[in-house]
Amino acid sequence: MNPLIEQFKKYGYLNEVIAAEVEKRTRYFFKKKGEHFLREGQHASSYFVLSTGLIRAYFLKNGREMNSWFGEENQIFGSILPVYTEKPSFENIQFLEDSEIYAISVDDLNELYRIYPELNLIGRKIAEEVCIILEERIMSLHTESAAERYQSLIRLQPNLINRINLGHIASYLGITQETLSRIRR
Amino acid sequence: MNPLIEQFKKYGYLNEVIAAEVEKRTRYFFKKKGEHFLREGQHASSYFVLSTGLIRAYFLKNGREMNSWFGEENQIFGSILPVYTEKPSFENIQFLEDSEIYAISVDDLNELYRIYPELNLIGRKIAEEVCIILEERIMSLHTESAAERYQSLIRLQPNLINRINLGHIASYLGITQETLSRIRR
DNA sequence: ATACGATTTTGATATAAGTCAAAAAAAGCC
DNA sequence: GGCTTTTTTTGACTTATATCAAAATCGTAT
16 A cells, blocks of 8 residues: 555545545655755645655745755645645755655546545545644744744654754754754754 | 625535535624633634624733734634644634624534535635645745734735734734834834 | 823833854765 | 865854833723
């Protein structure tokens, strides 16, 4: 069973017919560290899962890269704007380690939502969970100091600290690398 | 047709049977300015729509109130945590003007999702739209200065500026009232 | 119109975090 | 192992925003 289907099953019952249809539309990729999966401006996008690897989403602000999120193994994710709307992505998705990805395109998924309406339960649950995660990030940015945001990241994604360099983490937290270095000390 | 059903219909097709079931479970409230609709710690919650009025969601941080969002007429909203999970709300919802509300409880809604699985399409679309709005707020908090966040608020919810006092807006932006006063000048 | 409470503005000073430059440390590479 | 490149830390100084206190303005009821 592919890891994408495994993730779907966490959110609700997926019968064998639909699972087979998802299987048929799942694409596997192997990507080297540094390669991109999605570029700013693209419309085509997917939900995807890493069976191994690490990923970051970033965008450009005044010519500088800023990280918007990181993804580890066995989580389902996608770029919100192109997955949930017709609008192009404003973010880029890049691999920080060699990675294996299982992905289903938005077009294929929308077709399945249409043919098998009961799949919308899983789609709803996923979007609802994304809301929870986004709200937690909003709270962190809204109410916490730089040092507190760093603590929150450690609490929510403890592995990241050892896999990602300081500059990437600082830009995710919305502070400079120098400030983060001072916080850590 | 009640305003809650009108909102649902924006997100997808709602047949007459389901519309009637929603109608049956919709509750109408009239609330005076200053009254609360939801208190921190409550589990019971709802999706709701104001036909007239204005609402704020706030929480306590170090004994101070901070506003997390504002709601105007003819938008659907709810408190994310109690609506999308079993967890109690960390926020309070209070009316800033006399308001008329049409609400459906999470329990009733979940029952309808179960009986009429096709309703999950609308539920998915709503949650997906919430994600878009939350992501926009994250971008604002993550990348913008206080003055830029104020501009973003004016762009996204231009009416609020005239209906809500400075202190409330400042706390929503994550700055002090004094700073906002200086930005405005 | 007047007086009261609520809201907004102003001023002086303090603090958190940013910037720029350079040094130190760590990771890759032949 | 020594050399290069990348990453992290340190230092000096600047800027954005917070804090505390007080004054000014606005809104509303009498």
